[in-house]
Amino acid sequence: MHAYRTHKCGELREGHIGEEVKLSGWVHRVRDHGGVLFIDLRDTYGVTQCVVDEDSALINEIDKWRNESVITVIGKVRARASGTANDKIDTGAIEVYIQEAQMLSTAKVIPFQVAEDDGAGEDIRLRYRYLDLRREKMQRNIRLRNNIITSLRKRMIDQGFQEFQTPILTASSPEGARDFLVPARQHPGKFYALPQAPQQFKQLLMMSGFDKYFQIAPCFRDEDSRADRSPGEFYQLDMEMSFVTQEDVFGVIEPVLRGVFEEFTTDKYVIAEGAFPRIPYKEAMMKYGSDKPDLRNPLEIVDVTSVFSRDDVEFKAFKNVIEKGGVVRAIRAPSVGEQPRSFFDKLNSWAQSEGAPGLGYILFADGEGKGPIAKFVPEAAQAELREIAGLENGDAIFFVCDKEHNAATFAGKARDKICTDCGIREEGIFKFCWIVDFPMYELDEETQKIDFSHNPFSMPQGGLEALETKDPLDILAYQYDIVCNGVELSSGAIRNHLPEVMEKAFGIVGYDQSVLEEKFGGMLAAMQFGAPPHGGIAPGVDRIVMLLADEPNIREIIAFPMNGAAEDLLMGAPGEASPEQLKELNIKLDLPKPKLESNGEEKKRA
Numbered sequence: 001m002h003a004y005r006t007h008k009c010g011e012l013r014e015g016h017i018g019e020e021v022k023l024s025g026w027v028h029r030v031r032d033h034g035g036v037l038f039i040d041l042r043d044t045y046g047v048t049q050c051v052v053d054e055d056s057a058l059i060n061e062i063d064k065w066r067n068e069s070v071i072t073v074i075g076k077v078r079a080r081a082s083g084t085a086n087d088k089i090d091t092g093a094i095e096v097y098i099q100e101a102q103m104l105s106t107a108k109v110i111p112f113q114v115a116e117d118d119g120a121g122e123d124i125r126l127r128y129r130y131l132d133l134r135r136e137k138m139q140r141n142i143r144l145r146n147n148i149i150t151s152l153r154k155r156m157i158d159q160g161f162q163e164f165q166t167p168i169l170t171a172s173s174p175e176g177a178r179d180f181l182v183p184a185r186q187h188p189g190k191f192y193a194l195p196q197a198p199q200q201f202k203q204l205l206m207m208s209g210f211d212k213y214f215q216i217a218p219c220f221r222d223e224d225s226r227a228d229r230s231p232g233e234f235y236q237l238d239m240e241m242s243f244v245t246q247e248d249v250f251g252v253i254e255p256v257l258r259g260v261f262e263e264f265t266t267d268k269y270v271i272a273e274g275a276f277p278r279i280p281y282k283e284a285m286m287k288y289g290s291d292k293p294d295l296r297n298p299l300e301i302v303d304v305t306s307v308f309s310r311d312d313v314e315f316k317a318f319k320n321v322i323e324k325g326g327v328v329r330a331i332r333a334p335s336v337g338e339q340p341r342s343f344f345d346k347l348n349s350w351a352q353s354e355g356a357p358g359l360g361y362i363l364f365a366d367g368e369g370k371g372p373i374a375k376f377v378p379e380a381a382q383a384e385l386r387e388i389a390g391l392e393n394g395d396a397i398f399f400v401c402d403k404e405h406n407a408a409t410f411a412g413k414a415r416d417k418i419c420t421d422c423g424i425r426e427e428g429i430f431k432f433c434w435i436v437d438f439p440m441y442e443l444d445e446e447t448q449k450i451d452f453s454h455n456p457f458s459m460p461q462g463g464l465e466a467l468e469t470k471d472p473l474d475i476l477a478y479q480y481d482i483v484c485n486g487v488e489l490s491s492g493a494i495r496n497h498l499p500e501v502m503e504k505a506f507g508i509v510g511y512d513q514s515v516l517e518e519k520f521g522g523m524l525a526a527m528q529f530g531a532p533p534h535g536g537i538a539p540g541v542d543r544i545v546m547l548l549a550d551e552p553n554i555r556e557i558i559a560f561p562m563n564g565a566a567e568d569l570l571m572g573a574p575g576e577a578s579p580e581q582l583k584e585l586n587i588k589l590d591l592p593k594p595k596l597e598s599n600g601e602e603k604k605r606a
Contacts, residue, residue, distance in 0.1 A: 004072055010046020014093050016077045021096060023048055024072040024104070026134065027065050029115045037062055039098075040115075041073065044139055049086075049095040050075065058101050068107035068114060068131070074100040122555070127569040129560055141557045144264065145545045149216055151263055152237050152541070155256045161212040161239060166201035168194060168218070173519050178222035180232070188586040194220035197538065199457060200523050202240040203495055206534040207526040214239040216541065224566075227553050228487060228543060231566035236490070240536035246478050246494055249535050250276075250434065253482070257489070257539060261430055264548045272431045276482070280437040289329070289412020291435050294486030296426040297419040301411045302389050304330045304399070307381050315376035318401045329400045329411035330389055333418050337365040337394030343421070344371070347398070350417055356400070356410060363396040373399065416486075430484055430547070437461075438479040441472040441508065451509050454479045458493035459533075460505060467504045482539065484547060492537025499527040 004024040012021065025043035035054040039062065040047050050073055052059050065071065075096040086092030112120035114134045125132040132138055153163070172179045172193035179193040195201075197219050205213045217238040225231040237256075241249065254276055261271050277295075284291050287300045305327045308318040318328055336343065344361060351359035362369045362377065362385070369382045377385070389397050398418060400411040419425050440460045442453035450472050458477040460466050466475050478494035496502050502524060506516055516524055545557040555561040562568050582589065 008045040009043040009048045022074045027069045048091045052098045070105040072102045073098045129570045156214040161214040166198040180220045183585040206242045207531045211242045225564040235541040236538040238538040242532040242534045276432040278434045285408045289408045292483045292488040295431040321401045329407045331398050331415050332389045333396040336396050361398045432484045435481040437476045440475040440477040455493045459496045490539035494535035497531040
């Protein structure tokens with residue numbers, strides 16, 4: 001007999017009745033039923049009920065076992081007593097009567113329950129993550145993550161892609177987020193950077209003659225945490241292809257994502273049929289107020305600037321903004337005529353909490369417009385509103401007035417809030433879309449300088465001619481995002497492969513030739529020796545798993561995540577370096593002065 005087990009804890013069935021077996025695992029829970037002890041024994045494969053009664057010499061010893069201790073038992077498989085079968089577990093028809101038992105590892109009193117959710121806070125769960133990972137839900141999520149990555153890898157290989165590994169220690173580059181820097185001991189005063197993405201390396205692989213690259217790539221960005229973004233690091237399905245158009249990239253990644261979602265989605269969800277819709281960025285901002293729209297929300301934003309520009313409309317609060325170049329956006333709220341006044345007041349309070357002066361509206365009921373703005377909008381103008389927004393009796397229309405970008409962004413938030421409050425978001429479905437035709441450049445409102453709006457390595461639509469003849473803010477790029485249920489899964493682009501286009505594109509935002517040589521010298525040189533047209537994309541693995549696990553927080557699908565403050569509570573990172581380590585790296589610390597409390601005393605460091 002094996003030293004630890006003949007079977008796993010999720011393996012035994014009625015066909016094993018009468019066999020002598022050996023099982024090893026964790027004590028999930030112990031239940032005392034009047035002289036009979038029931039021990040639920042757990043491993044990663046399942047749970048088996050084990051039994052010892054008062055006639056056994058082992059009962060006094062087993063009665064002392066603590067939950068989460070590791071044990072081995074030997075015993076006979078038998079059918080459970082009539083009426084006690086548990087159809088919620090695979091082994092629910094049998095139990096093992098313990099004949100021998102061995103304690104392999106004794107557990108201390110555990111800081112929170114593993115067998116059930118006792119509401120333990122996130123910090124204690126992360127501090128004892130190895131215990132948290134024993135929970136059924138966490139085991140399920142981490143296994144799901146493994147299976148999804150395996151499926152992604154297989155689907156890429158089946159399409160002829162080769163898997164590469166690119167460097168983790170590399171050079172810093174201006175890609176939009178802060179780098180994590182690593183001091184170079186052998187080169188005092190110099191630093192490596194952890195890659196924000198394998199962007200340059202995968203392009204260099206295409207220039208090296210490899211046609212189809214992919215990698216489950218770790219990426220590192222010094223960014224703040226969000227519910228859908230882990231601080232510090234994340235993983236993506238990074239891919240690149242040569243001699244392709246934008247549609248070729250779509251043709252590869254769309255069936256990969258659809259296939260993975262169809263393979264791993266639960267019975268609660270379906271995937272919207274048909275090709276993923278292509279929505280130009282400008283249209284997305286107009287209709288949805290976001291470049292990552294949730295298409296489960298049926299509401300669309302409309303432009304009603306023309307209505308409030310009419311001579312017979314006397315609403316000066318909007319007219320004054322319009323005269324300064326502002327716009328008015330509107331969102332229909334269907335069938336809210338029977339809602340109490342508090343429904344509208346709460347939306348107004350929400351808008352104020354978001355920094356807006358409020359959320360004005362007109363309610364159309366009983367053939368007339370009502371509400372705080374209605375008296376400023378005569379009947380003819382109200383009729384125009386009805387036509388533009390497709391309003392019916394019982395509908396309300398909410399308004400946002402501001403400069404175009406601000407109006408679009410806030411209207412997008414209002415669209416989502418109104419959808420939620422009206423309870424009209426479509427449930428049980430994954431809806432994908434492509435956002436295409438992103439602007440190549442944007443204007444920084446604070447500095448009034450031109451900057452890249454998305455990926456600086458993208459090919460501008462129109463190539464060099466567009467860069468030389470168009471207003472930079474009018475130039476579109478071959479850039480695209482893929483979005484699912486309002487979650488951005490990925491950004492991608494057809495890359496610029498021509499050195500003269502790269503020099504001009506970076507020159508527009510103020511990078512001269514010397515900066516290009518310093519930051520991107522390797523890629524710029526490679527372009528001068530024959531570079532193929534190429535493009536790619538990199539769907540985020542963490543967010544894919546998060547959606548398929550139906551988890552609202554990304555830390556629930558990562559084995560060892562940091563907390564929201566970018567701290568690893570289990571391993572104690574980040575930690576201080578010893579004076580000897582700093583000296584070896586030629587580094588001296590220049591730390592900020594400690595903050596003082598109101599009484600003048602130094603605030604203790606957390």
